[in-house]
Amino acid sequence: MSKLGPIRHFPSPVSCDSLVLQGLRCEWGAGVLHLVTSLSHSLILTGHWKFNMAPHDKELSEDLKKRIVALHKDGLGYKKIAKTLKLSCSTVAKTIQRFNWTGSTQNRPHHGRPKKLSARAQHHIQWLSLGSRRMSAASIAAEVEGVGGQPVSAQTIRRTLHQIGLHGCRPRRKPILKMMHKKPRKQFAEDKQTKDIDYWNHVLWSDETKINLFGSDGVKRVWRQPGEKYKDKCVLPGVGSVMVRGCMSAAGTGELQFIDRTMNANLYCDILKQSIIPSLRRLGRRAVFQHDNDPKHTSKTTTALLKKRRVKVMDWPNMSPDLNPSVGHPQTEGGGVQGLEHPPAP
Incomplete structure (x- = not known):
């Protein structure tokens, strides 16, 4: 030193x-x-x-630009002009270069309407939308207006979010899984991943569904005036529906059982005796029966019947309807199984 x-x-x-x-x-x-x-x-x-130095987000005034050009014509360099006017060298250089190219200190006209939102406001909109994914565009607009004081429309919010890659979509639905549900599902996958194709060929999958005889369960709307609630053009015809329980395996579909009254453990045992167990026997001695953990399926009456008939039941994790291949198979408009009135034997 x-x-x-x-x-x-x-x-x-x-x-x-x-x-x-x-x-x-x-x-x-x-x-x-x-x-x-x-x-x-x-x-x-x-x-x-x-x-x-001058803020980067503000444009220089015309008087300041003219002073930069005048000092440059007097022979001063970029650094001396920047030090005199307390600007950055890059700002001074760009102003003088623009004047040499165009002969004017004015900026070239921009294409289209200038953006209404600043970069900070756009970042705030992105932060709000990512923080609360269910927040509507109108709510975000109100929040932005409350912070910045600038009125913003919901359409401007949507357009801004589209520019940064965020789009309004219908959320996917999934079962609410807790840790008590996730662990059995993981254990189920680990136990079954080593099973060969011969094991799965001997599994009988079962489920029940509702068949609408006409129409579907989808929500439909009509335009009506007060007092037209029961007008012919404002009502939907309902012919009824029927509940059925069926089964399937790699060999084909099993017997189909129609349900004409409220399902309980005794009725389920009758269905097992009449259609499910006979279909299971056709798969041989290695057959495995699958059904979910509905209270009627795990009742003492049902458990005793399956044990008496020596039926091997697959352990099934809770909250796992998506693991059953018979769920969501060929359906009618109403969501039921079609073509099983006279099913072939597996």
């Missing part, structure tokens, strides 16, 4: 820009420059130093 001499105290405030650092680089060298740079960041954070 003796060769460099004592470091003088800077006056307050000090202009902290590239010109100061360039001067320090020439006078002191790279080592001391690194020390001063680190010190400057600390002083800036504590408020002892401040920047004197």
Whole structure:
């Protein structure tokens, strides 16, 4: 430090820009420059130093642009002009280059209407939408208007979100799984992943469904006026539906059983005796029966019957209707199974 001499105290405030650092680089060298740079960041954070450059998000006034051009014509360089007007060298250079190319200090006209939202507002919109995925565009617009005071339409919010890759979509539905459900599902997958194709060929899958004789269960709407609730054009005909229980395996479909009254454990045992167990016997001695954990299926009466008939039942995890291949197979308009009135024997 003796060769460099004592470091003088800077006056307050000090202009902290590239010109100061360039001067320090020439006078002191790279080592001391690194020390001063680190010190400057600390002083800036504590408020002892401040920047004197123009904000980057604001356009220079025409008077300031003309002063830059006039000083350049007088022979001043970019650095001296920047130091005199307290601007960055890049701003001065761009202003003079634009004047040399176009002969004017005015910016070229922009294409289309200027953006209504600033970059900060767009970031705030993205933050709100990612923080609450179910927040509507109208709610986001109200939130943005409350923070910035600028009225924004819901369509502007949607357009902004589309530009950053966010689109309004209908959410997928899935069962509500807790840890008590996830562990058995994982254990089920680990136990069954080692089973060969011969094992799965001997599994009899079963399920029940409702068949609509006409129409579907989908929600439909009609336009009507007060007092037209029971007008012929405003009602939907309902012919009825029927509940059935069937089964299937790799060999084909099993016998189909129609349900004409409320299902309980005794009725389910009758269905097992009449159709399910006979279909299971056709798969041989290695047959495995699958049904879900409905209370009627796990009742003492049903468990005793399956044990008495020596039926091997597959352990089935809770909240797993998607694991049954018979769910969602060929359906009618109403969501039931079709073509099983006279099923072939497996």
